[in-house]
Amino acid sequence: MNRNCLLRCVLDSHEPIKLSHNTEVTIGRSKVTKIKDQSCSRKQLTLKADCEECFVEIIQHGINPTGLDGFALKKSVPYKAKHGSKIEVLLNNYFHVIEFDPPPENSDNSKINVKRKLPEEYTETKNKKIKVEMQDTDNSKEATENKWEEIDRGELYVFTPKGVKSSKKIAAFDMDGTLIKTKSGKVHPVDMNDWQISFPSVAQKLKELLSQGYKLVILSNQAPIGRGRVKIEDFKLKIESIVDKVNVPIQVFLATGKTFYRKPATGMWKYLLEKENDNIAIDIDDSLYCGDAAGRVANWAPGKKKDHSMADKLLAENLGIKFYTPEQFFLGHSIQNVPFSEPEFNPKKYKSGPFNENLISDDLEILVLVGFPGSGKSFLSKQIEKKSNFKYVSVCRDILGSWQKCAAEATKLLQRGKSVIVDSTNPDVESRGRWTALAKEKKVECRCAKMTTSMAHSQHNNRFRELMKIKHVPVNDIVFHTYKNKFTEPSTKEGFKEVIEVQFTPTFDDKTAEEIYKMYLLEK
Structure with missing residues (x-):
């Protein structure tokens, strides 16, 4: 042949x-x-x-x-x-x-005919005018001029260009690494002009979505603005240039801080739904989100680095919305064999247990808590105080400032017949030894309550406290890793009568707080 x-x-x-x-x-x-x-x-x-x-x-x-x-x-x-x-x-x-x-x-591809019909992901749009017909949606209004809005003292910025129209169908996109990439080839842009459209098919795909009745939206984390490294006025010009380049009306949301607006939390989407969509309910089943922060591992494709986070994929999971990687959406690539990492802590699957009544003793004692920052020690201390009718009283280093002041306060409490809860991280034998020595000196029992909360779970709790604006000493990742490196498993050999493992048991003031807690809040 x-x-x-x-x-x-x-x-x-x-x-x-x-x-x-x-x-x-x-x-x-x-x-x-x-x-x-x-x-x-x-x-x-x-x-x-x-x-x-x-x-x-x-x-x-x-x-x-x-x-x-x-x-x-x-x-x-x-x-x-x-x-x-x-x-x-x-x-x-x-x-x-x-x-x-x-x-x-x-051959599955035996009927290829590129001349008659190009694959839609490769259709060239340069120098072509595409007629876009929007599907009518009740109550929707088309923006008549470009408008910038500043929300919550700059925690969120919204750009609505002329032509944006509300819809029940939302096609949302991350910006960096999804719609645009750097010209320089560096991970982070060197200046406001260091960008280009990521894929040749971007403009065409966006126009197709618009013609199908979708409202186009960008949801982007931009912490450098919040930290003052990038001027918002300069960034506004960049955003307007990007919107002009893709040549479609696309509404832009920029989260600049660490508040509920920042992905994977759903604050930007919530603001879109409540304030920026003309009171039109969003059809989650008919909407989509596309972003590059998907948690793909190193070499997910030959020579590809691992994704910097999984914030985009987790945002989609928080919303219950269809998710696509940029290569999948704009180039038609399959993700069937692409390896993805999973979050270390899944709040949706977490089930808390009942309060451990063994934590309360009839004997006068010092109860030493051990656990990561955010592992639930302070919450447990309050539970013990309340359930013991305040026979137990906690001393907290975050409040008193040093272990010496905590020891002095504990001595006064023991003299008054109160058992003491030591609300500190106490990661190693040395830090715990101060309390077993004090208990021996005062001739009282000493037990240890070790929180079983993992580092990822503790970081989730810490992020939840930040979002709910719960008063607490701020904790960064360095503190978590320092604790992890110092930690040694507590043992009765240190002088404890027993070591009790305690599961974190959260309670919530309202349904909203519980819903937020069960979202993915960490970006990795």
């Missing part, structure tokens, strides 16, 4: 390139491909077709990666591509398709 092989440009920007049987063909920056991009080598890759077995051997030679079906190739390593495989001469750019004629038997 005589069989031909072609490399066809999906945008028809040049004539198909014939790949003769067992003949090496070089592809790169040239008049043939019409690629002028300096980041593309003149000898970017070589292709050698086997028209009998119906595959093409691909080897990347250029400095910058070539893509095959969405995955970056490794330099100088041979890969096999089959009929219908998509080749990106530069990863995510200059898309081509391999075609055998006649196609191999039983």
Whole structure:
């Protein structure tokens, strides 16, 4: 059988390139491909077709990666591509398709016809005017002018460009790494102009969603604004330039602090629903969210770094909304075999247990608590005080300032016939030894109550306290890791009568607080 092989440009920007049987063909920056991009080598890759077995051997030679079906190739390593495989001469750019004629038997891609109908994710939009017809939605109003709003003293900024129209269907996107990427290739932009559209299909995809009646929204965490590293006035100009570039009305929400607006918490979405959608209820089942912070592990595709967080994926899970990675949404890549990490703590599955009555003793004692910051020690102390009818009284280093002051206060309480709860982290033998020594000196019992709350769970509790504005000493990640490194398992050998393991048992003032607690609040 005589069989031909072609490399066809999906945008028809040049004539198909014939790949003769067992003949090496070089592809790169040239008049043939019409690629002028300096980041593309003149000898970017070589292709050698086997028209009998119906595959093409691909080897990347250029400095910058070539893509095959969405995955970056490794330099100088041979890969096999089959009929219908998509080749990106530069990863995510200059898309081509391999075609055998006649196609191999039983090929899923045997009916490829790029000329008649391009894959929608690769449709070129440059210099084309696309007519967009919005579906009418009751009570929706179209914005007549560009408008910026500052909410909660700059914790949230909202940009509503002219043409934005409310809808029950929302298509929401992260910004950095999703709709845009840096020109410099660095993780963080070097200035306000260091950006470009991430994928050639972005504008087309957004226009298609708009024509289907979706309201387009950007939800972006921008902590550098809140920390003063970036001026909001400069960032506003960047946002307006991005909206102009994609050439569709897309409403932008910027969370600048560590409040409930910051993803994965749902504050931006809540504000959209309550204040920025003309009182139109959002249909969660018919809405979507796309972002790059999905928790993909290192080398989820060849040469790809792990995602910086999983805030976007967890936001979607908090909302119960369909989630897509940028490559999945804009390029049509499958995520079936992409490895994702999972959060260390899942608040949706956490079930608290009953109060442990054994924590209260008839004997006068010092009860030493052990656990991470945020593990529930202060909450447990209050429970014990109340359930013991205040026979127990806590001493807390966060309040008194030093263990010496706590020891002095504990001595006074013991003299008054009160048992003492030591509400401190007490991670090691040395810190706990001060209390076993004091108990021995005062001739009272000494027991230990170790919180079983994990570090991730404790960090979740700490974040919950921040969001609910519960008065407490601020705790950063350094403190958590310091505790983890110092921790040694408490034992009766230290002088404790017994060591009791205690599960954190939260209670909530109202249903809203409980709903927030059961959301993913951590970004990793």
